[in-house]
Amino acid sequence: MVQVRTIGYDCDVLVIGGGIVGMxxxxxxxxxAPGTRVxxxxxxxxxxxHQTGRNSGVIHSGIYYRPGxxxxxxxxxxSxxxxxxxxxxxxxxxxxxxxxxxxxxxxLPRLHALAQRGRENGIAVRELGPAQITEYEPEITGLAAIHVGTTGTCDFTAVARQLGEASGAEIRYGARVVRVDRRPDRGVAVRTARGDTVRGRVLVNCAxxxxxxxxxxxxxDPEVRIVPFRGEYYELARQDLVRGLVYPVPDPAFPFLGVHLTRGLDGSVHVGPNAVPALAREGYGWGVVRPREAAATxxxxxxxxxxxxxxxHxxxxxxxxxxKRAFVEEVRRLLPxxxxxxxxxxxxxxxxxxxxxxxxxVDDFLIRQSPRAIHVLNAPSPAASASLPIGREVARRALEALGPV
Known part of the structure; x- marks a missing residue:
């Protein structure tokens, strides 16, 4: 158990961001470290x-990512x-x-290389021919495929909520941060749009x-900027066309997995996403434009x-x-x-x-550290799938920064 001094502070660790990584x-x-106030x-x-609650809900196995x-x-x-x-x-x-x-x-060479990468990452994969594809997905056509048995789906919003409840942390909703005052000898003081000030010894940025x-x-200086990409989805009206999860072979030059088919827990089938620049950090449609954010990008x-x-691309x-017709043509490559x-x-x-x-x-998770602050600066997919080990790594750094008193 880590003993910490909390006099003069509202908490020991102050986490900004209530998505799955923050929780x-x-x-x-x-x-x-039971007893640490968060x-x-x-x-x-x-x-x-936002990102946690607005994705296809897939628990990724890890097959796509560079070994190590x-x-x-x-x-x-x-996963x-x-x-x-x-x-x-x-x-x-x-x-x-x-x-x-x-x-x-x-x-085909990329598919074979992906199978090899999966094996290097310790994932069991099965390579399939056209006839074997139809055993899994009768309406899907292809020259070859990989079956990854460990992939799944879940409700990531429910996971984030449960993590927050189980943590025992004080969770303040409606608390938009507008100012941060950090001093090496006095920790951090964060001011919210409501006018509240919260003081902590260490700040964790999961925003x-x-x-x-x-x-x-x-x-x-984060030395990177977030460039928001909107992923646009459809739902498949004829749900019986797809039994499970079907993905194209990704282009290694681009970090997105391409338009795929995902059967959710409720039986609905999500189709997408494509990826287009968003005109706001939370630009969930072409009509959502925030000039200051777009200009900063x-x-x-x-x-x-x-x-x-x-x-x-x-x-x-x-x-x-x-x-929509162009989108349909893209989907027809997998689902004629x-x-x-x-x-x-x-x-x-x-x-x-x-x-x-x-x-x-940035093609990997990016976590940067400075005095009294840890910043999670790149955690897109598969961050939800990997959120438990990410959380442990960030927690380890935060507790080290907290230090003995």
Missing amino acids: STAHAISRA TVLEKEPGPAR SLKARYAVRG AEMIKFCAEYGIPHAVTGKLIVATDRAE GLHCDGIARLTGD AAWPGAWRLARRHWR GVGELHRSLS AVEPQDLVRAAPGVRAQAVRRDGTL
């Missing part, structure tokens, strides 16, 4: 309102832990497995779409360098965003039977993608 961090601190500030009226990377290590470990956590607390979940399907001969802004409020040199490097994504009337618009999400000044996308 997992609070939970991990309470497990590692306060979580979340600007929304409830937990997991944080994504690979945490996703492989975290098993997530399933166990859901079972322990009665949170809806299912281990369904998934198919990754090659529909073009040019994708997701706003993490780079919180880092700058703290006085740290445009002023970041990395955003323009990224656009120049990936403009062909970008044009295709924009076309599919504006043209789909018709335009089968796709019904569903709730979109926004990915908080960290981009460096040179225009490169």
